[in-house]
Each structure stands twice: as C-alpha cells, then as structure tokens.
Amino acid sequence: MNVSDSVTFFVIEGLQEKKMLMFSIFLIVYIMVLCGNSMIIYLVRTDPKLKSPMYFFLHNLSFSDMVYTTVTIPNMLSGLLKEEHTISRSGCLLQMYFFLSMAVTGRSILTVMAYDRYVAVCNPLRYAAIMTKKVCILLVVAAWFFGFVIILPALSLAVPLPFCGPNLVQHVFCDHSSVVRLACANTTVNGVVSLSTAMFVLIGTFCLILTSYISIGKAVHGMGRAEKIKAFATCASHMIVVCISYVSAACVYISYRVATFSPNARMIVAVLYSVLTPLLNPIIYSLRNKELWEALTRALCKHAAKPTSNRKTIPSVS
Numbered sequence: 001m002n003v004s005d006s007v008t009f010f011v012i013e014g015l016q017e018k019k020m021l022m023f024s025i026f027l028i029v030y031i032m033v034l035c036g037n038s039m040i041i042y043l044v045r046t047d048p049k050l051k052s053p054m055y056f057f058l059h060n061l062s063f064s065d066m067v068y069t070t071v072t073i074p075n076m077l078s079g080l081l082k083e084e085h086t087i088s089r090s091g092c093l094l095q096m097y098f099f100l101s102m103a104v105t106g107r108s109i110l111t112v113m114a115y116d117r118y119v120a121v122c123n124p125l126r127y128a129a130i131m132t133k134k135v136c137i138l139l140v141v142a143a144w145f146f147g148f149v150i151i152l153p154a155l156s157l158a159v160p161l162p163f164c165g166p167n168l169v170q171h172v173f174c175d176h177s178s179v180v181r182l183a184c185a186n187t188t189v190n191g192v193v194s195l196s197t198a199m200f201v202l203i204g205t206f207c208l209i210l211t212s213y214i215s216i217g218k219a220v221h222g223m224g225r226a227e228k229i230k231a232f233a234t235c236a237s238h239m240i241v242v243c244i245s246y247v248s249a250a251c252v253y254i255s256y257r258v259a260t261f262s263p264n265a266r267m268i269v270a271v272l273y274s275v276l277t278p279l280l281n282p283i284i285y286s287l288r289n290k291e292l293w294e295a296l297t298r299a300l301c302k303h304a305a306k307p308t309s310n311r312k313t314i315p316s317v318s
Contacts, residue, residue: 007163010092010179012085014076014172015267023080029275030073036282037062039296047295053116053131058285060140061109064147065278068102071095072173072274079172089163092174097155099274100176105147106277107205110245112139113238114212121231122219150201154194161185172267173274177256198253206246213239237285244280248273 015022044050044059072095079085087095119130154176164184171178180190213235220231252273255266286292 007089007165007167007182009086009088010167010169010174010182012076012079012087012169012172012174014079014085015264019080023077026073026080026271026275027077029279030069030077033069033073033275033278034066036286037066037278040282040285040292043292043295043299047298050291050295053136054113054120056136057109057113057116057140060143061106061113061281064102064105064109064144065281068099068106069275069278071098071102076172076271087174092169092179093155093159095174096158096176096179097151099173100151100154101147103147104150104201105144107201107245108143108146109140110238110242111205111208112143114209114242115139117235117238118212118215120234121216150197154190154197157190157193161187161190170267172271175270202246202249202253209242237289240284241277241281245277248276 040062041059044055075087075095116131120127123130158176158180161180161183162185163182167182169175169178169182176194180187216231216235220228223231252270255269286296
C-alpha cells in the first residue's frame with residue numbers, strides 16, 4: 001500500500017462536551033442564517049423597487065453566506081449526533097476548498113460593495129452611467145472568480161500530502177491548518193503559502209475598502225449636515241458588516257498564533273467566525289434599510305391578500 005493512501009478518512013474530534021446543547025444552538029443559528037439570507041434573496045429577486053446595484057451585490061453576498069455556512073454546519077450537526085464524526089479524505093479536501101473560497105468571495109463582494117458606495121457618494125450624478133448592469137455583473141463575476149482561484153495554490157499543495165496517521169482533526173470541520181498539520185511530511189511550504197494567501201486576501205481587500213471610505217470621508221467633509229447624514233445612512237450597514245467580518249477574522253488568526261489558546265477555545269472562535277457574519281448580515285441590513293423593510297411589508301401583504309382574493313364567492317339563495 002502506498003503511504004499516501006494509508007489514511008482514507010479523517011475523524012473530526014469537534015466539541016466533545018454537551019453535544020446536544022451544541023447541536024440545538026447551531027441548528028437554530030443555521031436555520032436563522034438560511035431564513036434571513038433567503039428573505040433578502042427573495043425580496044431582491046421579486047420586488048421591482050430593489051433593482052439598484054447595491055441590492056444586486058447584497059443578493060450575491062447573501063447567497064455566498066448561505067453556501068459558506070452550508071459547507072460546514074450540516075456536516076458538523078450530523079457529527080454531533082454520532083459517537084465518531086468521520087469524513088472521507090476527498091470530502092475533507094472539498095469542504096476545505098469551498099469553505100475557504102466562500103470566505104474569500106464574501107470579502108470580495110464586500111469590497112465591490114464599498115466601491116459601489118464610493119461611486120454613489122462621490123459621483124452621484126454619474127452613478128447610473130458608471131454602475132451599469134454590465135459593470136455590476138462583471139464585478140460580481142470577478143469577485144466569485146477571485147474566490148475560487150486564489151485558494152487553488154494552497155489546496156494543490158495539500159492534495160498530494162502523505163497522511164500516515166493519526167487522522168484526528170482537532171476541529172469541528174476540515175480546517176486547512178488542522179488537516180495539514182497531520183501530514184507525515186515537511187509542510188513548511190504549505191504554511192507559508194496558506195498564510196501568504198490569507199494575508200493577501202485580508203489585507204488586500206481591507207485596503208481597497210479602506211481606500212473607498214477614505215475617499216468617501218473626504219467627499220463628505222465638504223458637505224452640509226443633511227448630506228452628511230444621508231451619506232452616513234447610505235454606508236452605515238456596510239461599514240458595520242465590514243467591521244464585524246474583519247475583526248472576527250483577526251480574532252481567528254490571533255487564536256491560531258497564540259500558544260495559550262486551548263484547542264476548544266480555538267474551535268469555538270472558528271465556529272463563531274464562520275456563522276457570525278452570515279447570521280448578522282440580514283439583521284443589520286434589514287434593521288438599517290427602510291427600503292428592505294418596505295419590500296418585506298409589501299411581500300407579506302401580497303401573500304396575506306392571496307387567500308382572500310382566491311376565495312370563491314358563494315351566491316346567496318333568496
């Protein structure tokens with residue numbers, strides 16, 4: 001037998017204590033993620049008043065968040081119901097790839113949304129001419145393409161690694177660092193490539209977002225009070241989501257670099273990181289966006305009126 005084929009599956013150790021409590025919490029969180037993001041996708045696709053580029057980008061962000069959580073949480077939930085949570089080697093690598101690519105795609109879409117806000121605030125008269133349907137589609141395609149491609153070097157280095165055992169992954173899903181650590185080979189190059197990719201994505205997208213908001217800040221500085229309030233309202237939801245996303249990502253990377261962090265603490269931080277932004281995105285955008293609230297009200301009223309309109313009138317007998 002080839003050494004590299006000695007491990008055909010991995011055992012996900014996960015959270016070993018209070019499994020049913022963890023199962024209940026993450027099931028509720030997952031349902032909330034699906035419901036909240038599905039609501040945004042449905043409203044944007046059906047309401048004619050939500051056809052601006054901002055909602056087109058938000059629609060894509062919600063979809064990427066749903067895929068992002070679906071890659072890990074259902075498998076994690078099934079593992080909490082078992083004595084031993086196993087996953088095949090190929091399944092583990094696929095989960096790793098889609099988890100990382102969706103994380104990058106989400107940040108890429110946030111970067112595109114920052115550019116959209118920059119154009120809306122700094123070039124309001126040319127906004128429609130700049131943010132055409134074709135440009136919006138190209139920006140979204142570029143964001144998704146970047147997410148799927150940038151991860152390939154790190155994954156291509158992980159695929160041929162020999163795994164001789166043990167096969168216990170100290171995580172709740174196939175985390176790249178946790179899996180590569182199990183290889184019976186020198187993984188220095190893997191660590192350098194994965195860390196470089198992560199830093200390039202995080203710092204690169206953050207710098208682009210920061211550049212957009214610096215330009216917005218300069219433009220807003222010379223405006224009147226009413227214009228400043230309007231500009232802030234336009235950007236507030238996006239800024240909150242960006243802050244949550246990048247602060248939580250920073251916490252995850254810090255937890256991996258600090259030796260005093262226990263494995264369970266790292267796992268909890270990583271799981272919170274994977275569900276926090278997808279869970280809060282719909283809440284933040286819905287609470288701070290009047291148009292979304294109005295679209296939700298119209299959708300609810302439309303569905304409530306259907307049974308009444310479809311009810312047949314029984315002719316009275318005189």
